[in-house]
Amino acid sequence: MHLPRFLSVLLIMFSLAFDAQATPFIPSNGKQVLEQLPSRTDPAQRAFAELRKRLAAKPSDAAIASELAQAYINAARNDGDPRYLGYAQAVLKPWWSLPNPPISVLVLRATILQSTHQFPEALLDLNSVLKQDRDNAQAWLTRATVFQVQGQFAQAKASCMHLYPLAPELVTLTCLHNVGSLNGDAVHSYAMLASAYTKYEKNADSDAGTKIWVTTLLAEMAARLGDTKAAEAWYQTALTLASPDSYLLASYADFLLDQQRPAEVVKLLKEKTRVDPLLLRYALALQAQKSPLAAGQIVLLDQRFEAAMLRGDTVHQREQARYELHLKNHPAIALKLAQLNWAIQKETADLRILLEAAAAHEPQAAAPALTWLKENKLQDLTLKPVLAKLGANS
Numbered sequence: 001m002h003l004p005r006f007l008s009v010l011l012i013m014f015s016l017a018f019d020a021q022a023t024p025f026i027p028s029n030g031k032q033v034l035e036q037l038p039s040r041t042d043p044a045q046r047a048f049a050e051l052r053k054r055l056a057a058k059p060s061d062a063a064i065a066s067e068l069a070q071a072y073i074n075a076a077r078n079d080g081d082p083r084y085l086g087y088a089q090a091v092l093k094p095w096w097s098l099p100n101p102p103i104s105v106l107v108l109r110a111t112i113l114q115s116t117h118q119f120p121e122a123l124l125d126l127n128s129v130l131k132q133d134r135d136n137a138q139a140w141l142t143r144a145t146v147f148q149v150q151g152q153f154a155q156a157k158a159s160c161m162h163l164y165p166l167a168p169e170l171v172t173l174t175c176l177h178n179v180g181s182l183n184g185d186a187v188h189s190y191a192m193l194a195s196a197y198t199k200y201e202k203n204a205d206s207d208a209g210t211k212i213w214v215t216t217l218l219a220e221m222a223a224r225l226g227d228t229k230a231a232e233a234w235y236q237t238a239l240t241l242a243s244p245d246s247y248l249l250a251s252y253a254d255f256l257l258d259q260q261r262p263a264e265v266v267k268l269l270k271e272k273t274r275v276d277p278l279l280l281r282y283a284l285a286l287q288a289q290k291s292p293l294a295a296g297q298i299v300l301l302d303q304r305f306e307a308a309m310l311r312g313d314t315v316h317q318r319e320q321a322r323y324e325l326h327l328k329n330h331p332a333i334a335l336k337l338a339q340l341n342w343a344i345q346k347e348t349a350d351l352r353i354l355l356e357a358a359a360a361h362e363p364q365a366a367a368p369a370l371t372w373l374k375e376n377k378l379q380d381l382t383l384k385p386v387l388a389k390l391g392a393n394s
Contacts, residue, residue, distance in 0.1 A: 065091050066104035080246030080275035103129055107138050117315050119146050137166035144175050151346030153183040170200045174214050181221045184377030190221040208242045216248050226381035246275050253281040262288035276304050277319050298327050317341035321353045331361035359389040366390050
């Protein structure tokens with residue numbers, strides 16, 4: 001989801017996929033296609049090539065390096081390909097380990113750290129940026145995102161407030177109302193953001209990326225409020241604005257799975273399974289259809305999660321918990337993974353898988369999450385089935 005050009009794409013609220021596999025794959029013949037590489041004629045690839053050429057001519061130019069790193073981060077977000085984050089970090093290598101790199105590098109480093117769930121380190125960089133430049137809108141928005149993902153809503157809202165004189169009105173309002181929708185003010189936040197979007201949509205200069213970002217969040221808000229008709233409409237709007245990124249696809253797939261519409265998930269994601277979180281949802285949809293194809297997709301997920309564990313990657317604990325609970329029927333393992341994930345991040349999807357795993361294996365393990373739910377006044381009707389299993393009030 002793109003924000004206006006002066007801001008980087010930063011609301012990386014969904015884990016990026018890992019492409020590595022546990023064991024090497026041996027093709028059955030030399031003509032078998034393993035992966036479609038990006039075409040050199042692709043506009044994004046041409047832009048990368050031009051920026052790399054400029055950086056090669058001036059390798060110590062932090063501004064050019066930052067521009068290329070930002071382009072890679074945007075590609076990672078759009079394509080769900082984590083390799084682009086590695087490319088971004090490699091571009092920033094001359095400055096990466098410096099205690100006081102240029103501000104542009106600090107912001108990008110924080111964005112990369114955020115995307116790999118290194119939240120305390122990301123906040124240190126963002127705070128350093130803001131000590132030097134209090135008017136850095138990018139830093140305030142990224143800071144708000146980090147706090148929101150951690151469930152620290154007061155701090156997230158405070159960071160959003162700093163955007164008022166610095167960012168477009170819709171960006172500021174989206175930041176604030178997204179936090180409000182998760183913290184006891186869901187109905188009002190949804191109505192206010194929908195109104196702001198309607199006003200913005202009529203602007204001839206409105207940015208398609210910003211529209212996708214806002215409409216996806218509105219769809220999620222509507223779904224949590226139980227208005228599935230409105231949620232469907234917002235998702236459809238988002239999907240028609242531009243080529244959907246991996247976050248939008250995953251979010252809509254989850255909505256469809258909740259609505260018992262697995263055939264639509266299969267159609268949506270059939271060609272997107274290189275991205276691990278999308279492969280998970282594709283496998284869940286096949287399983288719901290009792291398709292014989294599900295077994296092969298589960299084996300592929302086995303390999304990918306095993307490879308991630310061998311590398312020490314923990315970014316996908318939420319997705320792995322869903323896989324262990326719903327595809328492998330290992331509730332004890334799922335609960336442990338969900339608990340480890342909950343210690344790091346506290347989004348609605350993190351809460352849901354923790355409650356589901358606890359309900360399936362050890363109901364008392366849900367107590368901390370239920371306390372958090374009550375204290376933060378989260379309104380989410382998609383939790384109603386699992387709360388009923390736990391004997392908790394929705």
